[in-house]
Amino acid sequence: MEQFEVHILGCGSALPTTRHNASSQIVRVGNELLMIDCGEGTQLQIRKSRQHFARINNVFISHLHGDHCFGLIGMISTFGLLGRRMPLHIYAHPMLRTLLEPQLDYFCKGMQYEVCIHDIDPTVNKTIFENKNISVETLPLNHRIPCCGFLISEKPKKRHIRPDMLEYYKIPTYERSKLRDGEDYITPEGELIPNERLTTPPAPSRRYAYCSDTAPCPEITETIKGVDMLYHEATFANKERARAKETFHSTAEQAATIARSCEAKKLVIGHFSSRYDDESILLDEARAIFPETVLAKEGITLKL
């Protein structure tokens, strides 16, 4: 099965600390590296992670708070210095264009590649990117400023051909693609062989949801039902519930409650407040509700 994994570059919140970097992660699906958020220092985190700079072609920005986007201009400049030629696509709230373009004009003159900024509407659930293997949808969230999460879904895969049956029915090579698409086979004698006899079901299509920053947002539950992995912000512990509410963030318990109601297979919590020297309290509070919870941490890779 193709790789589908999430590499955490930063999982701190607004105040960077010596323990956590600002938000950023790379989602790898096969050879495609998608970046979600790009806080200050992200380019250094990529370097440490040994992920391939050059394979990042699409960057999705959840919202325009600095800890989710201040790393863009530095990363873009560095890509230029490294001789990049492939366009880089950035998906973000329209205001990013207004803020970034003057910086690109000044700092990135003469760069050999194009930066394509795509406006997204964070208030609707909509497919904003797709290629032959995956799609990315916005997930409207509930934060102090317009903000959306992202749902990355593998497209339905092809069925697996049973070699024994191919041989048995002497099915020619050129028919195989149709069988993988689920079609039945008709022998030269006119006999119909049902597809289920010739193939086995495809690998399941995996889905990953990223939800940061947000107050608890039960409205997303249906859209992300059954995701293989949910990354959800858990800025605060229960004790800071009032502070969470006031700042439109979630507690670890609230993140876990969302994971439980959407029947996620796994929950990763992140976007930790700088007040915690140790996030075990967040992990404990989340696991009390949703046992399949892990803490995000810079440098880890989570497989779907």
Added chain:
Amino acid sequence: MEQFEVHILGCGSALPTTRHNASSQIVRVGNELLMIDCGEGTQLQIRKSRQHFARINNVFISHLHGDHCFGLIGMISTFGLLGRRMPLHIYAHPMLRTLLEPQLDYFCKGMQYEVCIHDIDPTVNKTIFENKNISVETLPLNHRIPCCGFLISEKPKKRHIRPDMLEYYKIPTYERSKLRDGEDYITPEGELIPNERLTTPPAPSRRYAYCSDTAPCPEITETIKGVDMLYHEATFANKERARAKETFHSTAEQAATIARSCEAKKLVIGHFSSRYDDESILLDEARAIFPETVLAKEGITLKL
């Protein structure tokens, strides 16, 4: 004697590496912390250095290449989140205002302190900051875009009073300030006591020069003659001399030649190209010309 020291936050060049951060340093003179340059990730470097965020009131930007200024917006935002009230003064080429103000308007709404941007003309040698202890002058350099270094000078200090002489002549307390300023003393009997008999000379006024980024620029030699410490960029080794010329940077040997001709007491080289995994070649080449050379390194403090 008051502290006068330079704390290196970053001494890499345009491409950040896992070994070096983008340019930034804190110059401490007594309780005053001056920042010079502010590349991406500087706020994290301050945190690691345990320098007091709140005491940084003045930031001097040598030029508008990203590795010298991309850290400003993140640092300014973080100061705001930390509840700063004191204004922050930034001295830079006028273009910084154009680029930074829209970002401040968007990202720093409601911040409790003021960011005051001061335009400087990097093409002239001029005093751009002073307080009762120090002054800061621009040093025109020779780079691909307008760029200046900075000369930080302690003002002349007061003379030291000799307690034995005070006692001998029974000089009243209110006369002491004048003696420290160098005045003679006239006894109630009308006798003139020359100042040199009552005081010893003040501690020397120290000077620190920061020169990055630049091609060799002998024009600065007179202005920085005899500095106690010179920080000079040494992006390349001799082997890359042609590359240095082409990009308006210096080799380590060229930096050392400037240090020698300006009779600096000490040379610190930095702004290392990412091609060197080990800067000992740069150190060796500089020391061959100017033995009192050290390599900059993140986290070190250099005393004047």
